[in-house]
Amino acid sequence: MTDTAIPLTFDGHAITAAPGASLLQAWTAAGLPLTENVGCMGQGVCGACRVLVRREGQRIAEAALACETRVEAGMQVAFVEHFPARRAHAYDLAALGDSWAALCAVDAVFPEAKSCRHCGGCDAACPKGIEVQKAVNLAVEGHVFAAGAHFDHCVMCNLCVAACPEDIAPAHLGQFLRRMSASLTLRPGDLLLRLAQIERGQQPIDLDGPQP
């Protein structure tokens, strides 16, 4: 390491890292084994590399993704293990029937949502800056699709699920709302037409078509 190496503590290991390195890169560059808490490794979309980070001089640790957080001197970092939600919020999208039942379905599948204590734990946990609590409250008030839109950038890291003391499972609620919206209301006309043409045999494919 050069004299610009940045010292930090990661899962109890005192390591140094090159300036500009991500936390995940710092972990592997220090020779530590990586078999979990990793996926896309830098794009920030898979939600696997959850960490708690406490910066020097800070009292509170923040949730983050290790692949998109850069090392800082004096950081204390710990991976957050993935564990299943305490309770599966089960539903069958195909059995929802129609959108008249949407609000009832939200309450039937996610009854805890109306018990939100407004503690803000989910907002603090989200590494993507989603207004999770507001979205949960919107869903309870019936604004199901507006609530779903708030989860547009969700990477399903499930940190909000871990943070919620009421077991609301906000990330899964968000997915439920978004999936319901698409499956109940998205019916593109051009797609419908093409499907009908295919069913009528009007879109044949000539396998001998183009030749080199």
Next chain:
Amino acid sequence: MIGWADALAAPRSAAAPPPNLAKDELLRRFHPDHADGAMTRLVVGASAGQPCPGALAELLQANALVGDADIAGSLTQDAEVLVIGAGGAGCVAALTAARAGARVLLVSKLRMGDGNTVMAEGGIQAAVGAEDSLQRHFDDTLSGGHFRAERALVAAMVADGPDVIRWLIQQGMSFDLAAGEERAGGRLLRKKPGGATAARLLSYRDYTGLELMRVLREAVLLTPGITVLERHPAIELLSDPHGACAGAVLLDLERRRLVLARAGATVLSTGGAGRLHLAGFPTSNHYGATADGLVLAYRLGARLREIESFQYHPTGIAWPPHLAGTLISEAARAAGATMHNGLGQRFVDELAPRDVVAAAVLRELADGHGVERDGCAGVLLDTPGLEAAQPGILKERLVTLSQLAARAGFDPAQEPCLIRPTLHYQNGGIGIDAAGRTAVRGLLCAGEASGGLHGLNRLMGNALLELVAFGRRAGAAAAESPREERPRGIGLHHLADWERALVAAGLPLTVRAPILFPAYGNVDVAQLLRDAARRAA
């Protein structure tokens, strides 16, 4: 090489690029697949004689990590259908098989969904436009792949396209609509992928794969009949005395023990090989892309095709170094972003097929027209020009690009991106038929691990289409087969012949594969196996 400041000072010309070298000559001279010494020939196995990158050949012609003695007494877990790999293709196959009534075991080396699918940005091709047709999609795919794709497979894929989109919407996936269109009856937003003759790319913002994968992940978790085992990489396929596949040996990374997953049908959906960093290239692939599935299937007798062909995506990040290889989606070019060398000149039609564009970038670098920033070499992707022409597009449509630039520490509306090709996709793979069956009885394959859909070059948007189309096909075929006779006498029968072949070819028995993790992951697989053996004793 031209310095960063000089390159920025050079006016970026909007003039059309000069006509390309003849495509074949450009590829032959500058594409990494054609570099001197890039390929070797396989000497053992069902595809002996075929060209293959050296680093991959070493793994394909390696010895197994375990033998019959190692697995004696291991725990067993039975299913009707075993799906190995829980990215897009695996989840689709598992859902399809479970809904057809099969008991499914879905196993994954990392966590479910943490593969390449979730990282896909650009979109998914399906011919839904009035001016478009299944035939045009077929023609474009075939010619984009230099006519090396299997026609029957391509026809199956493109014919499935519109129904795949319907199926995805039924699972709860969203797609962007054209501006001002209604959700019911409106038109989908369509973009023109590189190498296509029609606007055929459907998308959800510029994180189509994330939208697809989070829907699939949720669907799998909520579908009865699917058992998911994460952190359980397959390290060898099980065989019966007749050479049929009978499941897989799994390594439970958490408890450090072996598990024998026995099944009547096994679907391999293990993805690609980007983390082999062929020819020293950085990669856009996820951490687990180490060709495990190819290695396992090949040892059991599956045939491979076009494994000499890899896709280098033209626009990987070249600077800053801590993000090297990370992808900037083709969506930027599809939306109109141009590429410029250090003299400000355009040098290729940005929407030519990816192999051509990547080769053209490498030519600019070889000719000294590249741009250097802090020791990193590349060419410019003119995001400021795109933003000027279409104000707001970076924030609204190219969200992933904007977030990436923020992490890189620059404003893409002000500064162009420095890019160079990054190892992106395995064009070939394990040979399959239209139902996803390989040459090995009981073994099916879907997704990037399979071959035959893309020839020597994949078009943008055909990967997501392939993995859903063939995930469904393989899942359906797998669900039918367990009703047939269950395999008996399950073990590692195929290894004796394999080792004899290695010895006969003069290859060492000490090189072992799959590697499971790249070397810089600091994982001692041999030690994990010794721990497992001690535990079993």
